[in-house]
Amino acid sequence: MIAALAAAWLPALGARDVWAPDEPRFAQVAEELRAGGASPGRLALLRLGGRAYTQKPPLYYWAAAALGAPFGRVDEWAVRLPSALAALAGVGLAMALARRAFPGDEGARAAPLVGLLLGTSFLYAHHAQRASLDAPLAACELAAMLAWWRGVRGELPRAAALARCHAWLGVGMLLKGPVALLPLAVIAVVERGARPRRAPGPFAPRLLALSLGPFAAWGAIALAIAPDGFFARAVGENLVGRFFAGTSHARPFWYYAVQLPLDFLPATLLVPAALAAGARRLRGGADGPRSGAEERAAWAWLAAWAAVFLAFFSLSAGKRGSYLLPLHPALAIACGVTAQRALAGRTRLPLRLGIAASILAALVAGAALLVLGDAFGAAGRIAGLLDGATLPRAWLGAVAATGLAAAAAGAGLARRGAPARTRLATGLGALVALQAVNAWGLWPALDPLRSPRPIAEAALALARPGERIGVFAHPPLTPGLAYYARGATDLFVDLPDRDAVVAFLARGNAVVVSRERRLPRLEPLPPPLAGGVVATRGEVVVLAPAERQHRGQAPERERLSVPAD
Numbered sequence: 001m002i003a004a005l006a007a008a009w010l011p012a013l014g015a016r017d018v019w020a021p022d023e024p025r026f027a028q029v030a031e032e033l034r035a036g037g038a039s040p041g042r043l044a045l046l047r048l049g050g051r052a053y054t055q056k057p058p059l060y061y062w063a064a065a066a067l068g069a070p071f072g073r074v075d076e077w078a079v080r081l082p083s084a085l086a087a088l089a090g091v092g093l094a095m096a097l098a099r100r101a102f103p104g105d106e107g108a109r110a111a112p113l114v115g116l117l118l119g120t121s122f123l124y125a126h127h128a129q130r131a132s133l134d135a136p137l138a139a140c141e142l143a144a145m146l147a148w149w150r151g152v153r154g155e156l157p158r159a160a161a162l163a164r165c166h167a168w169l170g171v172g173m174l175l176k177g178p179v180a181l182l183p184l185a186v187i188a189v190v191e192r193g194a195r196p197r198r199a200p201g202p203f204a205p206r207l208l209a210l211s212l213g214p215f216a217a218w219g220a221i222a223l224a225i226a227p228d229g230f231f232a233r234a235v236g237e238n239l240v241g242r243f244f245a246g247t248s249h250a251r252p253f254w255y256y257a258v259q260l261p262l263d264f265l266p267a268t269l270l271v272p273a274a275l276a277a278g279a280r281r282l283r284g285g286a287d288g289p290r291s292g293a294e295e296r297a298a299w300a301w302l303a304a305w306a307a308v309f310l311a312f313f314s315l316s317a318g319k320r321g322s323y324l325l326p327l328h329p330a331l332a333i334a335c336g337v338t339a340q341r342a343l344a345g346r347t348r349l350p351l352r353l354g355i356a357a358s359i360l361a362a363l364v365a366g367a368a369l370l371v372l373g374d375a376f377g378a379a380g381r382i383a384g385l386l387d388g389a390t391l392p393r394a395w396l397g398a399v400a401a402t403g404l405a406a407a408a409a410g411a412g413l414a415r416r417g418a419p420a421r422t423r424l425a426t427g428l429g430a431l432v433a434l435q436a437v438n439a440w441g442l443w444p445a446l447d448p449l450r451s452p453r454p455i456a457e458a459a460l461a462l463a464r465p466g467e468r469i470g471v472f473a474h475p476p477l478t479p480g481l482a483y484y485a486r487g488a489t490d491l492f493v494d495l496p497d498r499d500a501v502v503a504f505l506a507r508g509n510a511v512v513v514s515r516e517r518r519l520p521r522l523e524p525l526p527p528p529l530a531g532g533v534v535a536t537r538g539e540v541v542v543l544a545p546a547e548r549q550h551r552g553q554a555p556e557r558e559r560l561s562v563p564a565d
Contacts, residue, residue, distance in 0.1 A: 005087075012440050060131075097146055169184065456483075
């Protein structure tokens with residue numbers, strides 16, 4: 001299972017550029033850390049563009065910098081590998097949790113399905129193949145939950161189990177801050193009124209030292225050497241502001257009711273059955289061959305996990321689908337156990353499910369063949385949707401072959417009377433194969449849509465040696481441009497308004513990058529930019545004096561999607 005996912009995820013990690021909005025920033029912070037050396041001050045106080053970085057704790061960047069150090073650069077492979085390895089570990093931990101929470105044959109038999117459902121869910125697989133804090137955070141929280149369950153099942157003394165739990169949450173704190181402590185709230189809800197007397201609780205002070213201590217030590221060192229205003233930005237804006245004011249990614253309260261089902265596809269189709277099974281078990285009704293307090297405790301734990309995470313992140317003003325990635329393993333465990341119970345002993349899948357799977361495989365293969373053959377102008381329509389990018393013919397052929405092979409395998413298993421569980425695993429295995437096909441064939445072809453490299457190269461071609469390049473009113477674009485400037489961390493300068501642009505030009509600089517829709521805020525264009533746009537990449541334009549036009553690339557529209565405000 002894990003080997004198949006590793007084969008699908010790991011080999012192609014470096015096959016494409018870093019993609020906006022987050023990956024360029026991660027890569028540039030780690031690269032500046034590697035280039036600056038591993039002194040205690042550099043390790044404690046990260047930098048972006050030479051300035052103190054206030055957004056996240058340092059652990060992920062330490063890992064990426066260490067992986068890139070032997071090669072002299074934190075490249076695309078190095079910045080993504082920590083996330084991919086953590087996602088693989090998360091799959092294994094989710095399988096182990098299914099075995100611990102549902103003891104006996106049921107948990108053991110459900111574990112492979114749990115791993116497949118988690119590894120093939122859209123958002124989890126996506127974060128396994130990109131630089132992300134959420135997959136490593138999910139792995140730390142899963143390890144903490146597993147340690148706690150080992151105490152519940154008597155494999156470890158309670159104090160030792162909770163100590164390991166807190167230690168893993170301490171690692172999570174160094175990845176993403178206090179949000180890593182949410183599993184303690186889950187444990188507190190599950191144990192409410194049921195914890196043995198004199199047994200340490202999940203918030204015992206001596207245990208909190210393990211989870212809070214490393215984060216507090218790092219924070220104290222960073223604050224001691226940071227410039228004025230670091231604490232206000234790191235805590236006030238990044239933590240308090242995001243939660244209460246929605247300073248980043250503001251969304252309505254009901255956002256996750258729509259986003260979570262989309263992110264968990266295709267396993268979302270099993271969630272209604274899992275909810276019904278869990279509700280029956282929590283009410284004390286029999287639901288399959290096992291019954292009793294152990295199973296009710298497992299379902300109560302999954303329910304508390306979902307309730308705590310959904311409530312916390314729904315109350316937060318700032319929301320992203322990735323924030324709920326640590327909840328996906330709980331959904332996978334619930335769905336895997338439910339599917340295993342429903343399919344146990346069956347020699348055939350339900351007829352309607354088999355028909356639906358066959359139709360879906362046929363539609364996927366047929367759609368790929370239609371686009372491959374440009375039937376009805378399909379290739380042109382797809383290129384229009386992708387802002388001019390075309391889908392690789394080899395990828396389309398591989399998708400068609402995968403769909404046809406999955407349909408043929410399903411038909412062959414049906415004729416041989418294979419267990420329904422085997423057929424379901426075969427279908428999920430086809431999704432793993434499709435991930436590998438996408439990693440090699442589709443994602444690199446979409447580089448022009450998401451990579452900041454084209455804009456960086458166009459701006460560098462227009463600038464004279466030693467000349468700095470301005471970025472007008474769009475700071476999220478700057479890290480990606482700096483990353484593809486190969487070490488010139490101070491080459492790109494953020495310019496918040498027109499006055500800053502005028503002052504920047506007065507110092508002898510002449511190249512400015514801007515989002516196209518922000519150009520009216522620069523009107524009239526100050527000299528020497530009166531010559532207008534020299535190079536255009538979709539939503540982003542590069543402005544330079546007219547006499548430099550021959551040095552830049554032709555102003556043909558090559559689409560580039562950049563991060564939204």
